[in-house]
Amino acid sequence: MCDKSAATVVFLVRWSRYNPYYLxxxxxxxxxxxxxxxxxAEEKEQRELKxxxxxxxxxxxxxxxxxxxxxxxxxxxxxMEHGNKVLAREIMTQTLENIKKKQVEKYHKASExxxxxxxxxxxxxxxxxxxxxxxxxGLASIQKGGKYYQVPIPLTDNRRRFLAMxxxxxxxxxxxxxxxxxxxxxxxxxxxxxxKEGNVIKKKYELHKMAEANRAYAHYRWW
Amino acid sequence: SQNRVKLFPLxxxxxxxxYVQVMLHKCNLMILTCISFQxxxxxxxxxxxxxxxxxxxxxxxxxGLPWRYQQQVKTFNEACIMVRQPSLEVISYLKKTDYSKPAxxxxxxxxxxxxxxxxxxxTVHFCYTQGWLVLHIPDAHQWVKNCKELLPSxxxxxxxxxxxxxxxxxxxxxxxxERFLSKIKTKHRYMWTKREFTEEGSLLGxxxxxxxxRVKSSSDVVGAVMKELRLQSGQPGSDFRLxxxxxxxxxxxxxxxxxxxxxSVDPEELTLIYNLRKLMRNDWTGGAIIATLSQTGSxxxxxxxxxxxxxxxxxxxDSMDPFIPVSVPNYSEKEFESxxxxxxxxxxxxxxxxxxxxxxxxxxxxxxxxxxxxxxxxGFL
Numbered sequence: 001m002c003d004k005s006a007a008t009v010v011f012l013v014r015w016s017r018y019n020p021y022y023l024x025x026x027x028x029x030x031x032x033x034x035x036x037x038x039x040x041a042e043e044k045e046q047r048e049l050k051x052x053x054x055x056x057x058x059x060x061x062x063x064x065x066x067x068x069x070x071x072x073x074x075x076x077x078x079x080m081e082h083g084n085k086v087l088a089r090e091i092m093t094q095t096l097e098n099i100k101k102k103q104v105e106k107y108h109k110a111s112e113x114x115x116x117x118x119x120x121x122x123x124x125x126x127x128x129x130x131x132x133x134x135x136x137x138g139l140a141s142i143q144k145g146g147k148y149y150q151v152p153i154p155l156t157d158n159r160r161r162f163l164a165m166x167x168x169x170x171x172x173x174x175x176x177x178x179x180x181x182x183x184x185x186x187x188x189x190x191x192x193x194x195x196k197e198g199n200v201i202k203k204k205y206e207l208h209k210m211a212e213a214n215r216a217y218a219h220y221r222w223w
Numbered sequence: 224s225q226n227r228v229k230l231f232p233l234x235x236x237x238x239x240x241x242y243v244q245v246m247l248h249k250c251n252l253m254i255l256t257c258i259s260f261q262x263x264x265x266x267x268x269x270x271x272x273x274x275x276x277x278x279x280x281x282x283x284x285x286x287g288l289p290w291r292y293q294q295q296v297k298t299f300n301e302a303c304i305m306v307r308q309p310s311l312e313v314i315s316y317l318k319k320t321d322y323s324k325p326a327x328x329x330x331x332x333x334x335x336x337x338x339x340x341x342x343x344x345x346t347v348h349f350c351y352t353q354g355w356l357v358l359h360i361p362d363a364h365q366w367v368k369n370c371k372e373l374l375p376s377x378x379x380x381x382x383x384x385x386x387x388x389x390x391x392x393x394x395x396x397x398x399x400x401e402r403f404l405s406k407i408k409t410k411h412r413y414m415w416t417k418r419e420f421t422e423e424g425s426l427l428g429x430x431x432x433x434x435x436x437r438v439k440s441s442s443d444v445v446g447a448v449m450k451e452l453r454l455q456s457g458q459p460g461s462d463f464r465l466x467x468x469x470x471x472x473x474x475x476x477x478x479x480x481x482x483x484x485x486x487s488v489d490p491e492e493l494t495l496i497y498n499l500r501k502l503m504r505n506d507w508t509g510g511a512i513i514a515t516l517s518q519t520g521s522x523x524x525x526x527x528x529x530x531x532x533x534x535x536x537x538x539x540x541d542s543m544d545p546f547i548p549v550s551v552p553n554y555s556e557k558e559f560e561s562x563x564x565x566x567x568x569x570x571x572x573x574x575x576x577x578x579x580x581x582x583x584x585x586x587x588x589x590x591x592x593x594x595x596x597x598x599x600x601x602g603f604l
Binding site for chain 1: 573575581
């Protein structure tokens with residue numbers, strides 16, 4: 001981690017639109033450490049293709065580090081404002097540290113029997129909390145006969161993940177005491193979501209209830 | 224946690240795994256069974272952790288430990304310090320010094336985040352367990368910046384008083400050295416105002432209480448306390464040894480950002496700094512002066528400066544000369560292993576990848592074995 005006060009200049013080398021001929025970059029080290037013998041025929045073909053075709057530049061958010069997590073990176077990007085990734089990442093690391101601190105403190109103060117139940121890993125807590133916040137069905141506004149109806153529709157995985165993250169961030173930004181730091185608000189909300197309580201879980205249940213109430217209009221969906 | 228040492232009798236034993244198990248065993252032994260402090264301070268315990276009792280932490284360090292370390296103590300429910308070469312060196316010198324000679328000055332210096340403050344705290348704890356009187360200034364930089372109240376000094380018209388900083392320091396001093404307050408008697412008479420004075424032969428505790436209750440004269444009380452202790456330590460009648468511990472000693476000879484009516488105040492014009500500088504001279508016997516340099520809190524010094532010459536400046540170096548410089552480097556490989564195992568033992572490293580060899584190599588690369596960087600990185604892993 002370099003000096004926080006030194007100005008970090010990021011040079012953009014990745015274009016926003018690529019010719020479909022370009023292939024996606026493979027960042028993890030494990031993919032390249034496998035020897036020839038272990039690969040199936042398709043994977044061998046894929047490797048040969050990579051040797052011939054041009055490859056897109058990797059975004060600055062992905063690393064070949066063993067600690068890289070795509071879900072966490074997505075969350076950091078969603079928290080980022082005005083392109084200030086340094087600040088967003090700092091908030092994320094402070095959040096994870098805060099969660100771990102609280103859990104480890106609880107762990108060390110608990111008796112032998114209670115210790116097995118306490119989850120100390122901030123990453124499992126984050127992923128589980130996000131899973132608990134993901135809605136199963138969503139609502140779409142569909143026009144029929146001059147009126148608009150809220151119709152329950154299935155959501156894609158990406159959409160569900162996006163909604164969970166968006167609710168988490170807006171909840172922490174809007175509905176908390178203004179004098180607490182973002183990492184403190186986030187850690188409280190994530191720990192609550194891990195235990196299936198808190199405002200974000202409530203919002204998910206309200207969406208489910210609305211969808212259940214509007215079940216009659218489900219046939220308005222044509223896809 | 225498991226104390227068993229697993230022995231692999233097979234021929235193709237993985238020797239690193241065996242070493243790790245033995246280290247973990249030794250590490251755990253060190254944390255669990257260290258009772259006598261004498262035994263903890265020897266060469267063979269280099270790289271192992273020893274626990275500071277929580278009662279000592281509350282009295283000795285009301286504000287002397289770094290902030291992140293205080294948080295760690297709260298999280299792990301214990302305060303463990305690694306025994307490292309610099310503090311062990313100073314402790315061995317302290318054990319062998321002749322206290323009838325003038326006080327020696329030890330100076331911890333090093334790059335940012337290598338563990339200078341923690342080494343100082345380790346040495347101060349050693350002095351405390353040996354029954355010395357500890358005069359600990361947690362951060363000299365706090366006395367030359369962000370001063371909310373600045374009064375003209377009652378004793379000398381050209382100097383300035385800082386009542387708030389002086390009263391906090393006196394409170395901490397009273398907390399740390401309870402047992403000496405009723406034993407040491409003053410040798411001079413002090414007049415605070417026309418009607419308030421402290422007689423010759425009164426207890427040190429009364430002097431300190433006077434300073435805490437009468438906030439206006441607290442800086443002068445601090446000066447009086449320092450003068451008394453300096454004169455009395457090393458005399459045939461006194462039964463205490465004085466340890467002066469200053470963190471960020473380069474602040475005494477630097478510049479200050481305190482302004483009085485838009486004019487910048489020189490540190491020399493501050494009573495607290497003036498008296499502390501007198502204490503840093505080696506014209507008294509029966510004790511030792513242990514100090515740390517610090518660029519982080521200092522004013523108008525470049526970030527890359529870490530050597531005594533650069534941070535103390537000409538005036539500071541001439542006042543401190545001769546001193547014993549002790550370099551505090553980054554963790555060695557053995558110390559890094561020990562720190563890594565300590566974090567594992569305390570369940571601080573939670574990321575599954577951080578427990579693998581690849582993860583460990585990455586930690587070494589990212590932190591460059593710098594103690595504070597390693598602490599920050601392991602914080603979110």
